[in-house]
Amino acid sequence: MTDVMERLKAAGYEAVIGLEIHVELSTASKMFCDSAVTFGEPPNTHVCPVCLGLPGTLPVVNETAVEHTARIGLAVDCDIAGFTQFHRKNYFYPDMPKNYQISQFDLPICIDGDVLVELEDYERRVGITRVHMEEDTGKLIHIGKGGRIAQADYSLVDFNRAGTPLAEIVTEPDIRTPEEARLFAQKLRSIVLHLGVSDCNMEEGSMRVDGNCSIRKAGVTELGTKTEVKNMNSFRGLARALEYELGRHLDLIEEGERVVQETRHWDANKNLTTSLRSKEEAHDYRYFADPDLVPLELGTDWIDAIRRDLPELPDEREARLMQKFGIPAYDARFMTQSKAHGDYFEAVMASFGDGKTASNWMMGELAAALNAVSLDIENSPVEPQGLARMLTLVKDGTISGKMAKAVFEEMFKTGQSADKIVEAKGLKQISDPSAIAALIDEVMAANAPAVSEYREGKKQAFGFLVGQCMAASRGQANPGLVNKVLREKLDAS
Numbered sequence: 464m465t466d467v468m469e470r471l472k473a474a475g476y477e478a479v480i481g482l483e484i485h486v487e488l489s490t491a492s493k494m495f496c497d498s499a500v501t502f503g504e505p506p507n508t509h510v511c512p513v514c515l516g517l518p519g520t521l522p523v524v525n526e527t528a529v530e531h532t533a534r535i536g537l538a539v540d541c542d543i544a545g546f547t548q549f550h551r552k553n554y555f556y557p558d559m560p561k562n563y564q565i566s567q568f569d570l571p572i573c574i575d576g577d578v579l580v581e582l583e584d585y586e587r588r589v590g591i592t593r594v595h596m597e598e599d600t601g602k603l604i605h606i607g608k609g610g611r612i613a614q615a616d617y618s619l620v621d622f623n624r625a626g627t628p629l630a631e632i633v634t635e636p637d638i639r640t641p642e643e644a645r646l647f648a649q650k651l652r653s654i655v656l657h658l659g660v661s662d663c664n665m666e667e668g669s670m671r672v673d674g675n676c677s678i679r680k681a682g683v684t685e686l687g688t689k690t691e692v693k694n695m696n697s698f699r700g701l702a703r704a705l706e707y708e709l710g711r712h713l714d715l716i717e718e719g720e721r722v723v724q725e726t727r728h729w730d731a732n733k734n735l736t737t738s739l740r741s742k743e744e745a746h747d748y749r750y751f752a753d754p755d756l757v758p759l760e761l762g763t764d765w766i767d768a769i770r771r772d773l774p775e776l777p778d779e780r781e782a783r784l785m786q787k788f789g790i791p792a793y794d795a796r797f798m799t800q801s802k803a804h805g806d807y808f809e810a811v812m813a814s815f816g817d818g819k820t821a822s823n824w825m826m827g828e829l830a831a832a833l834n835a836v837s838l839d840i841e842n843s844p845v846e847p848q849g850l851a852r853m854l855t856l857v858k859d860g861t862i863s864g865k866m867a868k869a870v871f872e873e874m875f876k877t878g879q880s881a882d883k884i885v886e887a888k889g890l891k892q893i894s895d896p897s898a899i900a901a902l903i904d905e906v907m908a909a910n911a912p913a914v915s916e917y918r919e920g921k922k923q924a925f926g927f928l929v930g931q932c933m934a935a936s937r938g939q940a941n942p943g944l945v946n947k948v949l950r951e952k953l954d955a956s
């Protein structure tokens with residue numbers, strides 16, 4: 464348990480957390496026009512009269528975006544509404560040319576689902592209130608100190624992102640710790656990645672997680688005053704921000720002050736949140752049905768067809784990997800944290816038979832090497848076939864487990880194959896029994912006192928002799944074989 468969670472518990476409080484997650488849907492064009500969905504292009508180059516909100520233009524719903532949102536809803540066990548409508552969310556901030564965002568209000572496309580989060584020694588079922596469709600806003604760049612609109616000399620706006628289709632997933636306040644929040648968000652990301660409907664890149668903002676949190680005395684049913692935290696761009700950041708915020712709530716209450724309902728900004732460098740604005744209530748947005756868009760009536764046939772075509776999802780894949788490759792639940796969960804991890808593992812297993820060994824390498828050396836250079840597994844310099852080949856060389860005794868680490872490091876650095884590296888560096892393990900026997904004879908002759916000690920019952924001399932054999936072979940002797948043959952020879956007389 465973390466410090467803050469321990470403090471809360473000691474003071475008799477519990478945390479109440481809900482998340483709002485936006486994912487940008489991978490569609491060719493925007494939600495209501497045919498401008499392309501892009502990232503990192505020159506500002507205002509992917510806009511048109513519709514997404515610029517020019518008078519007289521009419522939005523047209525992107526069918527693929529509706530399908531993608533329904534896929535997410537079905538994958539988190541939601542009901543798909545037969546009748547769903549778009550509303551205008553009105554607000555005053557210059558990141559949308561229309562001064563409103565098209566979103567959904569009381570008739571969202573998906574309602575009432577849940578996601579099971581597995582922790583080390585318990586499970587948490589997190590309710591999904593709704594999954595709805597909306598359009599993304601443009602991006603503002605504030606010039607001047609502070610990086611906020613209030614202190615800026617002037618602000619620049621890029622409407623390339625304005626109108627990009629988004630699915631917003633809203634959870635019930637069922638989450639009780641920052642760690643549960645982190646694991647929930649990771650699992651949701653894995654689900655969306657398996658569906659292939661978003662790339663969920665938190666750093667580029669195609670997945671954004673906002674956290675609502677409050678604290679209350681344990682056993683009380685009504686909710687305390689909540690704050691919303693924004694601007695977390697990693698899962699770790701999400702947990703740290705919630706951690707900070709819950710601690711702040713407890714500090715305030717213990718000092719006899721009140722928590723103010725507001726939206727707060729997470730500063731990952733300073734490791735704290737600052738007040739952004741007082742939290743709006745729904746009525747502040749003056750929602751009303753968008754008169755330019757007719758409600759959608761989604762037929763049972765349409766919904767059933769999407770349900771039938773859902774791909775394998777992380778929970779099913781986890782069960783299949785355990786069953787098919789004999790790996791434990793922990794490993795299977797690691798392999799299903801993203802679609803790419805599962806695909807990598809299955810590609811290794813296509814030419815290597817030992818699931819647990821492959822998973823150990825992926826969770827150990829490979830994960831550490833990728834992490835050290837901030838690469839995703841999709842971009843690993845060691846491809847699955849290459850790793851499978853290297854593991855085969857260990858299995859057939861060509862190289863030892865210890866050499867394998869050096870070979871892997873070299874593969875990762877140079878992209879060369881294991882065979883090439885073993886050949887070039889003369890790393891081949893000595894597994895020829897007669898060569899090992901000759902080596903042992905030499906070592907025994909040169910270490911007669913240790914040999915006598917062993918034979919007189921000082922069994923610890925054995926380890927010393929093994930070490931001498933390994934050193935004499937410059938680490939290339941097959942250690943299993945050295946152990947076996949050395950023991951036979953020592954026990955023989």
Ligand SMILES: [Zn+2]
Nearest residue numbers: 496498511514
């Ligand atoms: Zn457009």
